[in-house]
Amino acid sequence: MRVSSPATAAGVQQPGSAGAAVSARGLSKRYGDGPAAVVALDAVDLDFAAGRFTAIMGPSGSGKSTLLHCLAGLDRPSAGSVRIGDVDLDSLDDRRLTLLRRDRVGFVFQKFNLLPALTAEQNIVLPLAIAGRRPDPAWLRQVVAAVGLTDRLRHRPAELSGGQQQRVAIARALITRPWVIFADEPTGNLDSRAGADVLRLLREAVDTLGQSVIMVTHDPVAAARADRVVLLADGRLVHDLAAPTAEQVLDALAGLDPAGAVRARSVGR
Numbered sequence: 386m387r388v389s390s391p392a393t394a395a396g397v398q399q400p401g402s403a404g405a406a407v408s409a410r411g412l413s414k415r416y417g418d419g420p421a422a423v424v425a426l427d428a429v430d431l432d433f434a435a436g437r438f439t440a441i442m443g444p445s446g447s448g449k450s451t452l453l454h455c456l457a458g459l460d461r462p463s464a465g466s467v468r469i470g471d472v473d474l475d476s477l478d479d480r481r482l483t484l485l486r487r488d489r490v491g492f493v494f495q496k497f498n499l500l501p502a503l504t505a506e507q508n509i510v511l512p513l514a515i516a517g518r519r520p521d522p523a524w525l526r527q528v529v530a531a532v533g534l535t536d537r538l539r540h541r542p543a544e545l546s547g548g549q550q551q552r553v554a555i556a557r558a559l560i561t562r563p564w565v566i567f568a569d570e571p572t573g574n575l576d577s578r579a580g581a582d583v584l585r586l587l588r589e590a591v592d593t594l595g596q597s598v599i600m601v602t603h604d605p606v607a608a609a610r611a612d613r614v615v616l617l618a619d620g621r622l623v624h625d626l627a628a629p630t631a632e633q634v635l636d637a638l639a640g641l642d643p644a645g646a647v648r649a650r651s652v653g654r
């Protein structure tokens with residue numbers, strides 16, 4: 386990411402205490418009641434270090450989205466707690482939780498979630514505009530340059546490629562200098578080249594800006610760009626891999642899921 390080092394130091398706010406950007410303790414989420422209840426998360430304990438890129442993987446239905454939504458304050462757990470920085474989400478009423486998400490958290494979604502009537506620039510500064518704040522012009526310029534959108538700022542989303550739209554979303558996530566960025570299948574709607582660009586930008590946000598990124602993905606190649614890959618199965622943490630290769634991720638997945646093993650053999654080797 387082409388951002389100069391003085392801005393790097395000022396680039397990202399770190400949460401008050403050193404250490405974890407986000408932590409979960411005894412995190413459980415149950416949908417429904419009685420025999421039909423689904424335990425989507427089952428007493429998960431996890432710490433996500435500040436300034437690191439962590440991928441969350443696991444078979445379909447293993448609880449990845451539920452975990453991301455609970456960590457990001459988009460959904461309330463049935464039991465357990467989540468802290469973002471020094472803030473215990475359970476201590477926040479809905480209004481304060483909304484403010485925390487707006488001011489301290491960046492989001493990148495599979496479907497970009499841009500507002501179609503706004504230009505790229507208006508979408509990028511939207512979290513600040515909603516908060517009644519003006520962008521720091523130098524930071525805006527740097528973020529826009531970093532994601533390669535300087536000549537696309539006046540375009541509306543429909544006039545941009547999928548990869549460009551996702552780069553707008555990444556710039557929007559960075560503009561508030563959040564404590565953490567949550568990315569939910571950020572490459573899921575992109576061709577492999579645009580997907581690789583998005584992963585490079587997320588990687589560089591971590592390496593250059595000290596940003597903390599937590600990403601759900603189905604793609605072992607995407608996960609291999611992370612510093613750490615945590616694997617869920619049936620709502621529990623079953624593997625915690627430090628800087629694995631795509632092949633190691635595939636092997637770990639294949640060990641969980643017989644159908645995955647078939648995919649791993651046919652795709653990976």
Ligand SMILES: Nc1ncnc2c1ncn2[C@@H]1O[C@H](COP(=O)(O)OP(=O)(O)OP(=O)(O)O)[C@@H](O)[C@H]1O
Nearest residue numbers: 416423424425443444445446447448449450451452
């Ligand atoms: N709103 C809901 N109501 C009832 N059950 C739900 C709800 N959301 C998720 N579930 C169930 O919780 C479990 C975990 O779902 P979740 O979407 O978190 O898994 P996932 O790993 O993200 O799956 P995928 O990879 O297919 O997106 C699944 O069994 C799912 O059917």
